Amino acid sequence: MQCPNCKSKDIGKIGTNQYYCWNCFVEMSLQKGMLSLHQVEEDGSLSSLDDLFDDEDLHVGM
Known part of the structure; x- marks a missing residue:
């Protein structure tokens, strides 16, 4: 796997x-x-980064 x-x-x-x-x-x-x-x-919460990427960048081919 590679980080998008x-x-x-x-x-x-x-x-x-x-x-x-x-x-x-x-x-x-x-x-x-x-x-x-x-x-x-910093407070441990998570902020989504999905809107920065196209669907094809986030697709994982296994």
Whole structure:
């Protein structure tokens, strides 16, 4: 898997269908072949980054 944000392959699994990019610090969740990206805020909340990407960028071909 490659991070759609920074193109890094330094991805770690943090839960069931949940991943974290150690290069750009973005959390990703995988559902039905599509990634959902979130930025972790200082207070621990998540802000969606999905509107910054096209659907084709978030599609995961397995």
